[in-house]
Amino acid sequence: MYDWAVLWEWVEIAARWTHVITAIAWIGSSFYFIALDLGLRKAPGMPDLAHGEEWQVHGGGFYHIQKYLVAPERLPEHLTWFKWESYATWLSGFAMLVLVYYLGADMYLIDANVMELATWQAVAISVGSLALGWGIYTTLCRVFVNANQTLLMVALFAVLVAMAWGYTQVFTGRAALLHLGAFTATIMSANVFMVIIPNQKIVVADLKAGRTPDPKYGKIAKQRSTHNNYLTLPVLFLMLSNHYPLVFATEWNWLIASLVFLMGVTIRHWFNTQHARKGSPHWTWAATAVLFLIIAWLSTAPMALRPGGEEEGAGAALSGAALTYASAGGFEDVVSIVQGRCSMCHAAEPAWEGMHWAPKGVVLETPAQIAAEARRIYLQAGLSHAMPPANLTYMEPEERAAIIDWFRSAGQGGVDG
Numbered sequence: 162m163y164d165w166a167v168l169w170e171w172v173e174i175a176a177r178w179t180h181v182i183t184a185i186a187w188i189g190s191s192f193y194f195i196a197l198d199l200g201l202r203k204a205p206g207m208p209d210l211a212h213g214e215e216w217q218v219h220g221g222g223f224y225h226i227q228k229y230l231v232a233p234e235r236l237p238e239h240l241t242w243f244k245w246e247s248y249a250t251w252l253s254g255f256a257m258l259v260l261v262y263y264l265g266a267d268m269y270l271i272d273a274n275v276m277e278l279a280t281w282q283a284v285a286i287s288v289g290s291l292a293l294g295w296g297i298y299t300t301l302c303r304v305f306v307n308a309n310q311t312l313l314m315v316a317l318f319a320v321l322v323a324m325a326w327g328y329t330q331v332f333t334g335r336a337a338l339l340h341l342g343a344f345t346a347t348i349m350s351a352n353v354f355m356v357i358i359p360n361q362k363i364v365v366a367d368l369k370a371g372r373t374p375d376p377k378y379g380k381i382a383k384q385r386s387t388h389n390n391y392l393t394l395p396v397l398f399l400m401l402s403n404h405y406p407l408v409f410a411t412e413w414n415w416l417i418a419s420l421v422f423l424m425g426v427t428i429r430h431w432f433n434t435q436h437a438r439k440g441s442p443h444w445t446w447a448a449t450a451v452l453f454l455i456i457a458w459l460s461t462a463p464m465a466l467r468p469g470g471e472e473e474g475a476g477a478a479l480s481g482a483a484l485t486y487a488s489a490g491g492f493e494d495v496v497s498i499v500q501g502r503c504s505m506c507h508a509a510e511p512a513w514e515g516m517h518w519a520p521k522g523v524v525l526e527t528p529a530q531i532a533a534e535a536r537r538i539y540l541q542a543g544l545s546h547a548m549p550p551a552n553l554t555y556m557e558p559e560e561r562a563a564i565i566d567w568f569r570s571a572g573q574g575g576v577d578g
Contacts, residue, residue, distance in 0.1 A: 164544075170540055173257070173260050176253055177257060180250065180253035180254050183249035184254075186249075186250075191386075191389060192393070195386070197215055197226065197228075198228070199436040199437040202215065210232070210233060211229055213227070230376065231374050231375075236365060244353055244354075247349070250346070250350065251347065254346060255343075258287070258343060263280075266280040266284065267482060267533075270283050270332055271283050271333070275329075275333065276331050278331075283331075287340060290340065291343060291344060294347060294348060295351045298317065299356070301320070302381075302385065310387075314388075317388070321345070322415075322419045324344055325416075328344075329415045334409040335410070335522065338403070338409045342395075342402070345399070346400075348392070349388075349393070349396070361382065364378055390429060391425060391426055394424070395422045395424070395425040398421045399421070403521075404521060406520075406521060406522035411459065416459055423452055424452045424453065427448045430442065431445040483535065486568070486571045489570050489571030491563060491567035495531065495538075495567045496528050496531055498563060499538060500525070500526070501554070502555075502556045502560065503538075503549060504525050505554070507524055507525040507526070535571070538568075539564060539565065542556065543565040
């Protein structure tokens with residue numbers, strides 16, 4: 162019989178790897194075209210409708226690039242569209258959301274100390290918030306398309322701060338920051354799918370029909386592309402935040418996430434100004450450093466107790482899957498093994514010298530916590546030797562075998578949260 166937990170792990174790995182590959186492709190092309198756009202210059206001998214040109218050297222050759230602000234007089238025979246990177250990034254990211262957070266809602270999405278939710282309710286809130294975010298964002302853009310763009314950015318930042326706080330009132334800290342990243346990434350990908358590409362298709366259709374394209378479509382697309390540029394770095398931070406408990410498992414996680422958006426603006430402003438050849442605003446790096454220090458300070462601020470006397474992430478009642486593993490044969494032996502080999506690090510107050518918080522926020526001090534982390538314990542300390550790191554606590558082969566037997570007797574190697 163095949164080990165379905167292993168198969169499930171490889172499904173997640175494949176989805177995550179696809180997401181990383183497509184995200185690199187999308188971000189790379191986005192950064193390149195913003196830099197190219199900012200570096201365009203007028204030059205003698207350019208076609209009448211050309212907005213600017215840029216000479217670049219790469220790969221042993223020279224590139225001469227010209228941009229038409231609206232469109233050239235006739236449609237080129239070969240036209241490359243940059244869109245699939247965005248679509249594939251969002252689709253693979255949503256697949257990860259389903260695999261990890263929707264199918265593992267009891268462990269990763271829902272915290273009864275934050276809000277008691279059924280799985281279907283949590284999933285509905287998640288999906289609904291992504292759709293709501295796009296609706297609010299695109300409405301603001303349409304209202305402010307001809308207004309002061311700085312005012313629009315302030316309004317968008319207020320929306321992001323509100324969502325950061327709102328997610329922490331519904332989901333686990335880890336899920337809250339991940340959802341804020343998904344919320345922002347949905348806006349970015351929808352910009353491409355719903356606005357930028359359709360506008361470009363309108364221009365192409367006008368050229369084919371012999372009509373003069375309306376410049377408003379290019380202006381709208383440029384606005385959305387600029388927003389995507391400034392949102393990219395914060396999205397990357399939020400997507401990686403689940404690796405850092407000092408980010409997601411703190412009382413001020415929503416404020417930390419909000420400040421990360423400001424850091425994204427300051428960093429991109431420096432690069433964009435450089436690419437536009439308008440100087441080197443080094444003050445942006447000083448501002449970024451100050452914001453980072455504030456974030457570091459907020460991460461260690463005292464945590465308030467949730468109703469019921471437990472800190473966020475501690476967990477209260479066992480989920481259905483965890484109950485199955487807690488009642489399986491050999492569980493008492495596994496609890497003893499984990500507490501003896503793992504709990505000195507995976508504790509609310511780690512005893513291992515130099516360690517100040519549990520790795521990835523995983524606490525394995527009580528039977529309930531150990532049962533809730535059954536699949537990770539099975540994969541990382543049973544099937545593989547990933548934990549303990551370098552086997553520093555000398556987990557014996559017989560102990561690993563006991564973990565494997567316990568997990569398989571409970572779930573038959575099946576997929577759990």
